[in-house]
Amino acid sequence: MGPFFYLLFLVSCHFLSISAAPPVAPPKLDEACNNVGGWYVTPQLCHSVLDTDPQSQNADLKGLAIIAVNIAAGNATLVLADMKQFLQATSDPIQQKALQTCVQVYTDIIPKLKVAAESIKNNKYSEAGTVLEAALGVPAKCDDATGNYPTIRAMVDKVDVSFSNVASVARAVVGYLTNYYSG
Structure with a gap:
């Protein structure tokens, strides 16, 4: 009977150690998205941006910040391509000048x-935070340039709102990272 009780004791200890294991820490992505609200970014918006990169699921906070900035750069590149198409589609020199401003501000931020x-x-x-603050101003500069042209403004708004959202998330994540490591 001795070996049987010893085996029963070992099995019981094993199951107790499994049930007593500490809970798994929430992923950094959830932590970050739940804590960036001070930058007026909802967890849903944060996830909608960061979930587009599968690496964000396993990234640490610094990695998430890099991913967010890279997503913003990628989105700015897409918006720039759209702005260039809008520019090519118009023959009005005044509207072209307005759209050239948009092309320039996106070209500069990438x-x-x-x-x-x-x-x-x-x-x-x-330093990254300063760049992201500037990035947040890019859509406004484009909007100011196209404000007198409702048709162009409507086209521009369709594409630069997406950049505004991703830039906001990137700024929020970098801000959270900055506070996390300085606090």
């Missing part, structure tokens, strides 16, 4: 966003 991702990699979070 390399800065790529630098921001590198800044995060090098733990220069405030």
Whole structure:
């Protein structure tokens, strides 16, 4: 009977250790998305942007910030392509000038966003935050340039709202990262 009780004891200990295991920590993605509200980004918006990159499911907070900035750079590239199409589609020189402003502000922000991702990699979070603050102003500059042309403004709004959303999420995640590591 001795070996049987010893085996029963080992099996019982094994099951107790499984049930007493600490709960699994929530993924950094959920943590980040649930804590960026101070930047007026809802968890749903955060997830809708970051969930587009499958790597975000396993990334740490720094990785999420890099992913968010890269998503913003990618989105800015898509918006830039749309702006160039809008520009080619109009023959009105005044409207062309307005759209050239849009093309220019998106052209200018894309390399800065790529630098921001590198800044995060090098733990220069405030530098990345500064770039993202500038990125948040890009759609407004485009809107100001096209404001007198309702047809163009409507086309521009359809594409630069998406950039505004992803830039907001990127800024919020980088802000959370900055606070997380400085606090």
